[in-house]
Amino acid sequence: MTFEKTAIQDLILITPTVFEDPRGYFFEAYNRARFLENGIGYEFIQDNQSFSTRGVIRGLHLQINPFAQAKLVRVLQGEIVDVAVDLRKSSTTYGQHYSVVLSAENKKQIVVPHGFAHGFSVLSDTASVLYKVDGAYDKNSERGIRYDDRTLAIDWQLRPDEVLVSDKDLVLPGFDAIDWEF
Known part of the structure; x- marks a missing residue:
């Protein structure tokens, strides 16, 4: 398992060591000791799984303090573009x-720390996404940023006519309108 620092502090990409043979493959998706050795000390308390079709964009979602959540995200089936936005005003990458x-296929995972908005788009016909969280869901702490915000200019790698977004996500504010911080 390798842990790769990204250009954004505390956002870590993980690539497992995969053992393959004619029967299939095996890999460790999570090993608390290895995570701790690499400075990742979140205590994950819940697993969430979603299934989506091509063109679905889920996000950008987060919870504010004191219910902020760190996530460990991976794909069980299909392919997604996973996106994390740094919302920590004290960060140099805010x-x-x-x-x-x-x-x-690539079996990579990403650790999304507290203080980030998170979302993904589905590139394959379908995708199943599994993510661990270190805090319980709290409806009153739920926030988000609109997926097509011009300031963020995220490339979801989809054509505009393919995009499927929930009604809830369509009414989220833009980045310039957020009034919460970490």
Whole structure:
């Protein structure tokens, strides 16, 4: 398992060591000791799974303090563009985003710390996404940023006519309108 620092502080990409043979493959998706050795000390308390079709964009979602959540995200089936936006005003990368293709094939994972908005778009016909969180869901702490915000200018790698977004996500504010911080 390798841990790769991204251009955004505390956002870490993980690539497992995969053992393959004619029967299939095996890999460690999570090992608390290895995570701790690499400075990742979140205590994940819940696993969430979603299934989506091509063109779906979920996000950008977050919870504000004291219910902020760190996430460990991976794809069980299909392929997505995973996006994390740094919302920590004290960070030198505040307002910047990082995107990476996660897939069942590449088996990469991303650790999204507290203080980030998170979302993904589905590039394959379907995708199943699994993510661990270190805090419980709290409806009153739920926030988000509109997926097509011009300031962030995220490339979701989809044509405009393919995009499927929930009604809830369509009414989220733009980045310049957010009034919460970490």
